Amino acid sequence: MTWLARNWDQVALGLAQHVGISISALAIAFALSMPLGIWAARSDRVQAVALTVAGFLYTIPTLAFLALLIPLVGLGPANAIIAMVAFSLVVLIRNIATGIRQVPPDIVDAARGMGMGELQVLARVEIPLALPLIVAGLRVAAVTVISVSVVAAYVNAGGLGTLIFNGIATDHPPKIWSGALTACALAIAVDTTLALVERRLRRQRSA
Amino acid sequence: MLAAAWQYLVAHPAAFAQALGVHVALSASALLLAALIAIPAAIAASRRPTLAVGITQSANIGRTLPSLAVLALVMPILGTGFVPSLFALTLLALPPIVQNTLAGLRSVEPDVVDAARGMGMTAAEVMRRIELPIAVPALFAGLRTAAVQVISGAVLAAFIGGGGLGDFITAGIAMMALPQLLVGAIPVTLLALGVDAAFGLAQRRLTSAGMRAA
Numbered sequence: 001m002t003w004l005a006r007n008w009d010q011v012a013l014g015l016a017q018h019v020g021i022s023i024s025a026l027a028i029a030f031a032l033s034m035p036l037g038i039w040a041a042r043s044d045r046v047q048a049v050a051l052t053v054a055g056f057l058y059t060i061p062t063l064a065f066l067a068l069l070i071p072l073v074g075l076g077p078a079n080a081i082i083a084m085v086a087f088s089l090v091v092l093i094r095n096i097a098t099g100i101r102q103v104p105p106d107i108v109d110a111a112r113g114m115g116m117g118e119l120q121v122l123a124r125v126e127i128p129l130a131l132p133l134i135v136a137g138l139r140v141a142a143v144t145v146i147s148v149s150v151v152a153a154y155v156n157a158g159g160l161g162t163l164i165f166n167g168i169a170t171d172h173p174p175k176i177w178s179g180a181l182t183a184c185a186l187a188i189a190v191d192t193t194l195a196l197v198e199r200r201l202r203r204q205r206s207a
Numbered sequence: 208m209l210a211a212a213w214q215y216l217v218a219h220p221a222a223f224a225q226a227l228g229v230h231v232a233l234s235a236s237a238l239l240l241a242a243l244i245a246i247p248a249a250i251a252a253s254r255r256p257t258l259a260v261g262i263t264q265s266a267n268i269g270r271t272l273p274s275l276a277v278l279a280l281v282m283p284i285l286g287t288g289f290v291p292s293l294f295a296l297t298l299l300a301l302p303p304i305v306q307n308t309l310a311g312l313r314s315v316e317p318d319v320v321d322a323a324r325g326m327g328m329t330a331a332e333v334m335r336r337i338e339l340p341i342a343v344p345a346l347f348a349g350l351r352t353a354a355v356q357v358i359s360g361a362v363l364a365a366f367i368g369g370g371g372l373g374d375f376i377t378a379g380i381a382m383m384a385l386p387q388l389l390v391g392a393i394p395v396t397l398l399a400l401g402v403d404a405a406f407g408l409a410q411r412r413l414t415s416a417g418m419r420a421a
Contacts, residue, residue, distance in 0.1 A: 059403045061359035062274075064392040067376045071208060071385055147273035151363065154380065164279045168366060173283035180276035191271040 003174035010163065011178050018159035018186065021077060021152070022145045025084035029141060033089055037096025038122065047097055054090035062087070062148050066155045080152030087148055088141035095137025099130025132201040139194035146187045160186070212389035223375075223390065229289070230371035230395065233364060234357045237293055241300035241353060246346070249308035250334065262305060269302040274360045282367045292369030296360050300353040307349025311342030344414045351406035358399045362391075372398075 004011065040047035060068075065086065069079045103126050111125045127134075153161025163179030166172070216223055252259040278295045285291035315338050323333045339346075365373025372395040379388025 056400070059355055059399050060396045061362045061399050063359075063362045063373060063376055064395045064399075067380060067388050067392040068396070070380065070388065075380075143271045147275070150273040150275045154366075154377075161275065164275065165366070168279065168282065176279050176283055180273075180279040183276045184272050184280075187271045187273055188268060191267075 001174075003172075004178050007175075007178075011160075011182055014158070014160040014163050014179065015182055015186065017162075018146070018149055018183070021080060021157060021159060022084070022142070022149050025081045025145050025149075026088065026138070026142055028081065029085040029088035029092055029145075030138065032085065033092035033096055033137075036089075037093045038100060040093055040097035041100035041126075050093050050097075051090060054086075054093055057086040058090045060086075062151045063154070066152060070155065075156040077157045079155050080149065080157035083152065084145045084148045087144050091140045091144070092137045095133045095140075096130065099133035099137075100126045102133070103129045129205065132198055132205060135194060135198045135201060139191060139198060142190050142194060143187050146183065146190065150183050208385055208389065211386035212393070215386040216390050219390075223394075226370065226372050226374055226391075227394065229369075230358075230361050230373075230398070233289065233292060233296065233361045233369060233371055234354070237296035237300055237357045237361075238350070238354050240293070240297045241304055241357075242350065244297075245301050245304035245349075246308055249305050249312060250339075252305075252309055253312040253338075259309065263309065266302040266305045269298070270306070272299075274299055274356070275363050275366070278360070278363055278367050287368030289369055292361070292364035292367055295367075296357050296364065299360050300357050303352040303356065304346070304349040307345045307352070308342060311345025312338055314345065315341045344410060347406060347410035347413060351403060351410065354402050354406055355399055358395065358402060362395055 036046075036050050040050050057065075062083070065083045066079060069082055073079050073082065100122075107125060107129070108121055111121045116124065149157070149159050150161040150164065153159050153165055160179045160183040163175050164183075167175030167177075167179060248262060252262045277299055278292065281291050281295040281298075285294060319337060319341075320333055323337045328336065361369065361371050362373035362376065364371055365377050372391045375387050375391025376395075377391075379385065379391060
């Protein structure tokens with residue numbers, strides 16, 4: 001505790017870097033998954049291919065993935081962000097596609113009957129109704145990204161993992177505790193918050 | 208670069224075999240231990256709603272914790288080496304097995320259980336002959352997720368002296384020796400993909416014929 005009291009700025013910096021890199025990765029993953037998920041909702045073949053490829057990426061061990069990227073992009077945040085995006089794709093694409101597929105055809109027909117075009121149906125009917133599942137996907141993706149980001153400190157991406165690795169290298173347990181417990185707290189906080197958002201959206205939809 | 212990695216592998220066959228052996232032993236024992244704890248826990252929870260709430264909540268939290276953070280937290284308490292790594296990896300493998308087994312047991316229709324009871328089966332027989340077979344596909348899905356997670360986590364065990372293929376990766380990154388790095392990263396990737404595929408196949412095989420038709 002005394003170490004933490006004297007070095008809270010190190011922990012705060014690690015946390016800020018961790019949140020920053022996680023949000024960037026999540027934003028990129030979401031921007032890629034949205035069109036892919038919508039396309040996958042329209043075509044079984046696209047869905048099968050997208051989920052197989054993304055599932056394949058997701059199965060690769062985290063540190064191995066980061067290591068395999070070194071010959072291609074070297075060390076640093078870019079390496080970490082590519083890995084984090086790759087690991088989030090499967091859950092995001094699956095949830096976006098499933099969410100859109102679950103919209104009852106009657107509702108889509110009714111929207112068409114009201115004169116809505118393809119894009120209007122998507123933006124004003126299908127995506128809003130798929131939102132609880134999309135948020136559920138974002139929740140799992142966020143937790144994944146936070147977890148990968150801890151390991152990514154080893155390829156010089158910064159964040160809370162840096163404290164853990166420094167603590168291990170210098171055999172300094174308070175540093176390890178501070179880094180590891182803050183990372184756990186961050187993951188739990190993000191998971192709980194998005195679970196709350198998800199539940200509220202579900203209730204709104206069913207009301 | 209792949210040729211250089213191959214040369215490194217051929218030059219160090221004993222070290223590679225040893226690391227692969229440790230990696231497989233560590234992953235397999237963690238998965239086995241976790242299954243031995245998680246499956247009975249899920250069966251017990253399926254009988255007692257209060258226990259189920261507690262177990263589900265801890266599993267939900269356990270699943271969000273970053274693997275490396277769990278390994279790092281174990282180190283100051285248990286030290287470094289195989290046993291602390293095994294302990295941490297077992298903890299990481301528990302949540303998916305518990306969650307999926309419980310979900311599988313809960314998917315059993317109450318009517319089916321009533322019918323079995325009416326035929327004179329005891330509670331233990333109902334569990335063994337009706338509920339568990341119906342829960343097998345979900346249980347295997349949990350084991351599959353846990354297995355992939357444990358293989359991935361075992362790479363990180365290299366940081367707390369657990370050995371395994373992660374040693375090649377960390378040494379390769381530390382010295383920027385790409386062939387050595389690939390000798391760790393490629394086999395462990397193939398191991399994870401292979402185990403994932405094998406569990407997928409086993410899941411389909413072990414699902415009883417009646418369930419497959421449904």
